[in-house]
Amino acid sequence: MNHSNRRASLGIIMIVIGILFLLDNFNIISFSVPHYLFTWQMILVVVGIFQFATGNQRGGVILISLGIIFWIPRYFNISFHDYWPVFLIAIGLSFFLKSRTGKIRQSNSDSIDHLAVLGGTNQNIDSKQFAGGRITTIFGGVELDLRHSNLENGQATIDSFTTFGSVRLFVPEDWVVNYEATTVFGGYKDKRAHKPTEYFGNVLTLKGLVLFGGVELMS
Secondary structure: OOOOHHHHHHHHHHHHHHHHHHHHHHOOOOOOOOOOOOHHHHHHHHHHHHHHOOHHHHHHHHHHHHHHHHHHHOOOOOOOHOHHHHHHHHHHHHHHHOOOOOOOOOEEOEEEEEEEEOEEEEEEEOOEOOOEEEEEOOOOOOEEEOOOEEEEEEEEEEEEEEEEEEEEEEOOOEEEEEEEOOOOEEEEEEOOOOOOOOOOOOEEEEEEEEEOOEEEEEE
């Protein structure tokens, strides 16, 4: 599913739910939802399902797992005193799921596929044919330095899924950056001193979903 279809699907879902609640408030129809569906745990599960269905399997599985882990003690007779080792297990498993973590790395890779869960990753890219890639951050952060790279055919796309995390991109000041990500309770800032708007040279497009997170551009 491409980015425009994802945005449209998310928008349609929100519109339909809003209409149903509005009609219920005016007693036109009866629309009731179990209270457990309106918790932050279920938000993680729903967003995870949406991400899994739209191609981000790793991020989707992690979000669904976290939602379920936090949801179980609330609705079953399980105390946190007995349940807390599960969090250690989940954190341990997250280290195996990370694609890159730790200190700053130099790379001439033409594409990226970063996964930061409960941690951070840093990478300097000096590729002359950078084609973009994917960044997934969940309670983590990614820093990517593209100041010494060029884009393949002058264009590249980075698909970022950020929830309770951050993405910081260092890009040349003469690059045009199109921000097309869906942002929900998040933010985007272009902190470069010079922000070109004309479409010549290198054009980097940022897509995806930013939920309770942030994306920053630096120079």
